Every structure is written in structure tokens, then in C-alpha cells.
Amino acid sequence: MVGQEGAGQPEVGRRAVGQLWRPRADPGRLYRFCSNAHHxxxxWLVPEDAPGVFCLACRHNRTIPDLADPTNLAHWRKIEEAKRRAFYSFIRLGLPLINRVEDPENGLAFDFLADPLGEGGTKVMTGHDNGLITLALVEADDAERNRRRTEMGEPYRTLLGHFRHESGHYFWDRLVRDGGHLEACRALFGDDSEDYGAALQRHYNAGPPADWQEHFVSTYATAHPWEDFAETWAHYLHIVDTLEMARAFGLGIAPRVEHGEELAAEVDFNPYRTTEIAPVIEAWVPMTAAVNSLNRCMGAPDLYPFVISPAVVEKLAFIQALVHGTLPGAEAGKGGS
Known part of the structure; x- marks a missing residue:
């Protein structure tokens, strides 16, 4: 494994890392490619006068795999692509993005780790620990990830999904616990002081309750209030990012139905900026019905195989209010980056 924090500038690589560029979006400033463009x-770009060599997303990397192994390099590239998509949402929402150099105790950092060679080593587990998110490199192998998806009973297991879920744990610390919203969160998601290890063991032994779809967005969300929050957080990011893309393409859904236009939807608002959950859900439900139907026509799995119940909508509304700082009481602890 290779550390990345504070790494030096590489020689000019395939993306001409050492050259300066003047992007049309900001013509008054010169930029250079992120140091990881070399690989x-x-x-992403970095302002010429920025002190570091990494972009806003890559500066959060703590450990990357040994890139002398071509398989590691290929997998890491896929992971970085998913990470940038996750960071796009963090930036659009103005979430606090502090790295471990700026705050060694509370900063957000990533370890991308390969399993040890041989049969005796301990496999890398994807997870979160006090701001450090570990992602098993093997998750970038499509066959292995699909195997785990089936084995774990997770209908939606993607690299982007991992980033969004695990970031939910980190932002729970920053926005809920440190932001003064702990009691409000517990009132909706449950008591997070419940023994986490025992709760997970119970979940894996007994499975979810029979009526889980009435209260949770996924089976894993039933394991513990922390997981319920992280799963709901991830789904909020899934929803607003997908709706923004639909809006960018001018997509609208107006199916031919016998009685009225109950399923009609047009994304005529900014999903990342709205502070009301109703228009988000009113656009999302018919949109997913349409894309799921299109996938079925191609013999592919549903793009969004989940049910959004009223209880889940209420939880999504909490997440929305949390990230926009509109929850009553203490400040949400947001900080632009």
C-alpha cells in the first residue's frame, strides 16, 4: 500500500500534469491537473496557486494500493471515478470537507486496500471508523461485487453506493452529533446508543422484520439506527443526483394512464437546492417507475429496486433539512469547502 497525503508532484504524465490550463468556466484563473492524473x-483541476498537488477529492486519500500491480491500478481508477461522483454531491450540498492534514482527528480520509496475498490473511472490510473510510479494492471487481451482492442480499451494491453509505456515517458525526441534532435524529431513526455489535449480530441471525418496507428503505437499514441513517443518507444522494441529471437532459415522464396523470413528472426544479421533500418525491417515484420498466424491457434488473414509504419520506425530509441547515434548534455544522 502507498500513502498519498502530502505526496510530491509527479513528472509530466499522460494528462500533462505539469501544464497549466484556462477553463472556460473560470477564464480568469489558471489551473493544473490533479497529481493523480498522472495515473x-x-x-479534476487544481488552481495554479493552490498549495497542494491534489484536487479537492483526492486530497482526502490516505492510502492507495500498490500501483505497480496493473490489476490494482485498474481497480483504483474505477474507485476514484465513483469517489468523484460522490464528492460532486458533497460539494453541491456545501457539506464540510475537512481532510486529515487539516484536522488529524476529525478529517475525512480514505484507505483503498487490497486483500493480503495468500490464504491466511484477513480480508479487507469496507467500513467507517471515526472519519476514516476503508474500501476493499476487490469491490471494483464486477464479478466479486455481484457475488457479494447476491450473498448479502443487497439489490443495489455499487462503488458509488459504498461511498454514499459510508459518508453517511461520517456526516452523522459532523452534522448530527457535533451539530446538536442528536435527539431529533433519535426521535426518527431510533436510539443509536444501542449496542452496535449486538444489533448487527441480531440482524444477520434473524434478518429484518416482516414489515420492514413500511419503515425502512432497505433491509440493512433495520440493523441499527446508524445504518438506517447511513442508508437513508445514501438514498437521498442517489435521488437528488439522478434527478439533477434528468433535469439537465430535460427529461419528463407523462405516461398514458387511464385515470388522470397521477404518475406524470417533470424535473423543473433544482434537486440540490430545494428544501421541500414533496417535489423531490413527486418527481422521483414516476421517474423510477419509468426507468425500472425500461430496464425490464432489456432483461436488466430494476435501476431502483426500492419502495419509498411515507416513513422513509419523513426520514429523507430529515436528511434534506439537515444538509440545508433548516432543522430547528442548533446549527447543522455545515461548512463550505
């Missing part, structure tokens, strides 16, 4: 793992 064809990043295409």
Missing part, C-alpha cells in the same frame, strides 16, 4: 485516475 489516469483523476481528471
Amino acid at each position: 489516469e485516475a483523476c481528471n
Whole structure:
């Protein structure tokens, strides 16, 4: 494994890392490619006068795999692509993005780790620990990830999904616990002081309750209030990001139905900026019905195989209010980056 924090500037690589560029979006300023462009793992830019060599997303990397192994390099590139998509949402929402150099105790950092060679080593587990998110490199192998998806009974297991879920644990610390919203969160998601290990063991032994779809967005959300929050957080990011893309393409859904236009939807608002959950859900439900139907026509799994119950809508509304700082009481602890 290779540490990345504070790494030096590489020699000019395939993306001409050492050259300066003047983007049309900001013509008054010169930029250079992120240092990880040298590995064809990043295409983001860094201002010429910025003190570091990494972009806003890559500066959170703590450990990357040994890139002398071509398989590791290929997997890491896929992971970085998913990470940038996750960071796009963090930036659009103005979430606090502090790295471990800026705050060694509370900063957000990533370890991308390969399983040890041989049969005796302990496999890497994807998870979160006090701001450090570990992602098993093997998750970038499509066959292995699909095997785990089936084995774990997770209908939606993706690299982007991992980033969004695990970031939910980190932002729970920053926005809920440190932001003064602990009691409000517990009133909706449950008591997080419940023994986490025992709750997970119970979940894996007994499975979810029979009526889980009435109260939770996924089976894993039933394991513990922390997981319920993280799963709901991830789904909020899934929803607003997908709706923004639909809006960018001018997509609208107006199916031919016998009685009225109950399923009609047009994304005529900014999903990342709205502070009302109703228009989000009113656009999302018919949109997913349409894309799921299109996938079925191609013999592919549903794009969004989940049910949004009224209880889940209430939880999504909490997440929305949390990220926009509109929850009553203490400040949500947001900080732009």
C-alpha cells in the first residue's frame, strides 16, 4: 500500500500534469491537473496557486494500493471515478470537507486496500471508523461485487453506493452529533446508543422484520439506527443526483394512464437546492417507475429496486433539512469547502 497525503508532484504524465490550463468556466484563473492524473485516475483541476498537488477529492486519500500491480491500478481508477461522483454531491450540498492534514482527528480520509496475498490473511472490510473510510479494492471487481451482492442480499451494491453509505456515517458525526441534532435524529431513526455489535449480530441471525418496507428503505437499514441513517443518507444522494441529471437532459415522464396523470413528472426544479421533500418525491417515484420498466424491457434488473414509504419520506425530509441547515434548534455544522 502507498500513502498519498502530502505526496510530491509527479513528472509530466499522460494528462500533462505539469501544464497549466484556462477553463472556460473560470477564464480568469489558471489551473493544473490533479497529481493523480498522472495515473489516469483523476481528471479534476487544481488552481495554479493552490498549495497542494491534489484536487479537492483526492486530497482526502490516505492510502492507495500498490500501483505497480496493473490489476490494482485498474481497480483504483474505477474507485476514484465513483469517489468523484460522490464528492460532486458533497460539494453541491456545501457539506464540510475537512481532510486529515487539516484536522488529524476529525478529517475525512480514505484507505483503498487490497486483500493480503495468500490464504491466511484477513480480508479487507469496507467500513467507517471515526472519519476514516476503508474500501476493499476487490469491490471494483464486477464479478466479486455481484457475488457479494447476491450473498448479502443487497439489490443495489455499487462503488458509488459504498461511498454514499459510508459518508453517511461520517456526516452523522459532523452534522448530527457535533451539530446538536442528536435527539431529533433519535426521535426518527431510533436510539443509536444501542449496542452496535449486538444489533448487527441480531440482524444477520434473524434478518429484518416482516414489515420492514413500511419503515425502512432497505433491509440493512433495520440493523441499527446508524445504518438506517447511513442508508437513508445514501438514498437521498442517489435521488437528488439522478434527478439533477434528468433535469439537465430535460427529461419528463407523462405516461398514458387511464385515470388522470397521477404518475406524470417533470424535473423543473433544482434537486440540490430545494428544501421541500414533496417535489423531490413527486418527481422521483414516476421517474423510477419509468426507468425500472425500461430496464425490464432489456432483461436488466430494476435501476431502483426500492419502495419509498411515507416513513422513509419523513426520514429523507430529515436528511434534506439537515444538509440545508433548516432543522430547528442548533446549527447543522455545515461548512463550505
